[in-house]
Amino acid sequence: MSVKIPRGTQDILPGQSEKWQYIESIAKEVCRRYHYKEIRTPIFEHTELFKRSVGDTTDIVQKEMYTFEDRGERSLTLRPEGTAAVVRSFVENKMFGIPDQPVKLFYTGPMFRYERPQSGRYRQFVQFGVEAIGSEDPAIDAEVIALVMDIYKSAGLKKLNLVINSLGDAESRNAHRAALIAHFEPRIGEFCADCQTRLAQNPLRILDCKKDRDHELMGTAPSILDYLNEESKTYFSKVTGYLDGLGISYTIDPKLVRGLDYYNHTAFEVMSEAEGFGAITTLCGGGRYNGLVQDLGGPDSPGIGFAFSIERFIAAMEAEGIKWPLDNGLDCYIVALGEEAKDRSVALVHQLRTAGLSADRDYQDRKMKAQLKASDRQNARFTAILGEDELAENRITVKDMAAGSQENVPLNELAQYVKTKMEAN
Numbered sequence: 001m002s003v004k005i006p007r008g009t010q011d012i013l014p015g016q017s018e019k020w021q022y023i024e025s026i027a028k029e030v031c032r033r034y035h036y037k038e039i040r041t042p043i044f045e046h047t048e049l050f051k052r053s054v055g056d057t058t059d060i061v062q063k064e065m066y067t068f069e070d071r072g073e074r075s076l077t078l079r080p081e082g083t084a085a086v087v088r089s090f091v092e093n094k095m096f097g098i099p100d101q102p103v104k105l106f107y108t109g110p111m112f113r114y115e116r117p118q119s120g121r122y123r124q125f126v127q128f129g130v131e132a133i134g135s136e137d138p139a140i141d142a143e144v145i146a147l148v149m150d151i152y153k154s155a156g157l158k159k160l161n162l163v164i165n166s167l168g169d170a171e172s173r174n175a176h177r178a179a180l181i182a183h184f185e186p187r188i189g190e191f192c193a194d195c196q197t198r199l200a201q202n203p204l205r206i207l208d209c210k211k212d213r214d215h216e217l218m219g220t221a222p223s224i225l226d227y228l229n230e231e232s233k234t235y236f237s238k239v240t241g242y243l244d245g246l247g248i249s250y251t252i253d254p255k256l257v258r259g260l261d262y263y264n265h266t267a268f269e270v271m272s273e274a275e276g277f278g279a280i281t282t283l284c285g286g287g288r289y290n291g292l293v294q295d296l297g298g299p300d301s302p303g304i305g306f307a308f309s310i311e312r313f314i315a316a317m318e319a320e321g322i323k324w325p326l327d328n329g330l331d332c333y334i335v336a337l338g339e340e341a342k343d344r345s346v347a348l349v350h351q352l353r354t355a356g357l358s359a360d361r362d363y364q365d366r367k368m369k370a371q372l373k374a375s376d377r378q379n380a381r382f383t384a385i386l387g388e389d390e391l392a393e394n395r396i397t398v399k400d401m402a403a404g405s406q407e408n409v410p411l412n413e414l415a416q417y418v419k420t421k422m423e424a425n
């Protein structure tokens with residue numbers, strides 16, 4: 001029996017991988033404009049890191065991590081998200097000492113969560129994210145949100161809903177926590193076993209429960225917005241004020257709590273509103289995490305960031321029917337007929353490639369007709385035919401597949417000829 005791909009993972013084959021490259025290139029270009037620099041961290045980290053940042057009582061830590069012991073008996077975990085590692089690296093590399101704060105970083109790479117696979121939910125998925133660490137200016141919250149909306153806009157996505165909420169500071173959260181306990185405690189017996197443990201440990205997580213989401217107490221649960229202290233209210237109105245000023249529309253949803261523990265103040269998600277988009281409509285999630293750097297052993301350095309998966313980004317593009325501006329074509333395919341022509345074509349494709357063109361040839365010793373068909377299948381802009389007659393004159397026949405015309409050019413001028421024609425287009 002052949003070995004199959006693990007559940008919840010996928011091969012990204014040619015034809016699809018270009019879409020990934022396209023989205024990554026847009027995201028990187030927008031990051032360049034906003035002055036965010038790339039950081040690369042390991043794919044696995046000490047398990048402890050995620051317990052302390054994402055949170056011991058979250059679904060991610062309790063149910064979804066790929067944790068293993070290495071040969072040195074250390075507990076390691078395949079990263080389920082990027083923020084924890086970026087903050088660890090910020091502390092470890094003393095980036096808080098860099099004179100210009102916040103430090104503005106972006107990252108991309110595979111993340112791993114042992115979730116039940118379904119459309120838009122994988123066990124290995126690729127996130128693109130940014131983190132701005134070292135400032136508590138609400139303008140940076142607006143910048144981070146503007147950045148992600150700019151990425152979506154640059155790709156042509158329109159049917160989006162930016163949902164935003166404030167989780168407040170520690171004081172506001174404590175007041176809200178007490179109200180949540182008072183609200184759920186009398187009827188906690190009607191909730192799932194997980195929610196019963198959540199009540200004491202982290203009642204905010206009850207609002208995130210997938211099993212009990214239709215329970216009547218969910219709809220009437222106390223809203224965090226009613227428990228924000230003055231400072232938190234002012235902060236939130238500054239953020240929304242900046243978004244208004246930038247013309248970025250949003251919906252405030254007091255029920256948006258996010259599934260990770262490190263958040264406070266601004267929390268946001270971007271949802272797809274495209275018809276036919278799967279059941280999971282969240283494209284992007286992010287928020288502020290003011291205590292995290294300290295929790296991981298650094299100084300008081302407030303941060304904010306977001307991450308989206310490329311998988312859901314692609315699904316949104318397809319649900320909106322956006323045409324992929326991908327250039328899959330080949331610049332020149334060489335059709336060589338006869339032994340000598342084949343030998344000569346080794347150097348010919350090389351010259352084309354050295355000149356910066358994409359070029360290919362036949363490697364299956366096929367007849368002329370089959371080679372011409374291959375050139376066609378590969379969408380070659382030019383087909384260069386080298387037969388005995390051409391060889392005798394040291395020339396080559398070049399067909400312009402778009403114009404339907406052909407010319408006979410000196411062999412040593414082939415690369416220059418194709419290049420000039422391509423540039424003229």
Ligand code: HAM
Nearest residue numbers: 081083121122125283284285286287305306307308309
């Ligand atoms: P998150 O909400 O857990 O946040 O994930 C962010 C995004 O990753 C989601 O909105 C979704 O696009 C994608 N995603 C999550 N799980 C899966 C999955 N199983 N399959 C496909 N895509 C998935 C975080 O990870 C935070 N670190 C975001 C952040 C950065 N907050 C501050 N900075």
